[in-house]
Amino acid sequence: MILGLSKHPSDESIVEGILAGGRKEHEALVALYKKFHVSLERFIIHRSTGRDYAKQPEDIIWEAIEAFVVNVKKGSFTLKDATLETYLKSICKNLWFRYISQEASREERQNKYMAEWDKLEDDVSDMLIEKENWENYINLVNKLGKNCKQILDMRLIEGLSMQEISQKLIANGTFENDQTVRNAKSKCLKKIMELITSNHQ
Template sequence: MDPTKYLEALVNANSKIIDQLYDKELPKVTRFVMQNNGGQQDAEDIFQKALLQLTTRYVAEPFEIKSSFEAYLFTVCKNLWRRELNSKKPRVTNATHLEPVYDPEDLALSAMEQKRWDLFKACFELLSENCKAVLQLFFNKVSYADIVSRLGYNSETVARQRVFKCKAKLTEFVKKDRSFKALREL
């Protein structure tokens, strides 16, 4: 389905599509959260918060999702959970009744994170296929020895140099982008 249709379904509270999202996407988010020091309730909270955030952002300023909606939603959930872990706020929950809390500052931070992530992805796509492969392995914490064997480099030194050059190229693309300065200052 077109990502915009999902966004419109959220705005219009289309329960059929929202239920499909919960059935299909919540298990993925739950796995991620549980693998990263969270529980089922945390995952449900993050998922609901992500849907609320996307809806609020789309109502305030319609935007286009260039990847699949599912991947975009998962990225939003990951960013929210990571920020939750970093903040280490004490949380009080009432298991019988959960109400979404509207926090404009939290939504603004999430929107900014998402714009930065979108800039990163767009600049990443400008890289050569080799650089994309090298950096994907590097970002996934694959060892240099494994990078050498997977990509056929001569040594770990060559792999390190390639990672360094590709990161430099990616940084160059990001800094040259016209939206970089505005995102950096916020």
């Protein structure tokens, strides 16, 4: 029986268990989770936008519990401040909103970066078509090395999507992951743009 009490331990017994440390602290954390995880999960889900996030409510709940334990041990929380449920919900809300804000900023940066890649890709394609430069294109790409040639040929000539290109290049061991493929593509596009521009000045 958790903490030697009933199946519904009091807030006081949970705090006492955490302060006691050792096995009692472990039992207190189990009791804490069992007592509040359902209400905390509903609390977080209610504040989500209904989309899938890399971090799930369960992750936030455990982060909140960890923060709570730290605050109890250093004396910055007592039951005079609030009930455990109210305090945990406050931590969860702050953690979740901070995560959503970081996710939005990350997506904004990624979208901006992708837009720059797409614009550069369009510029390269337009210049090659306008100048009827496909033979010259082959000569230029050969100067950039094997990896650049693979990426640019698959993208600009074969018309493969970046996802398809990434899958092929990761599968054959050329790159480790999707991000390294995209970074290489960006560098290759910039290099070929510089070569095309310098050759026609």
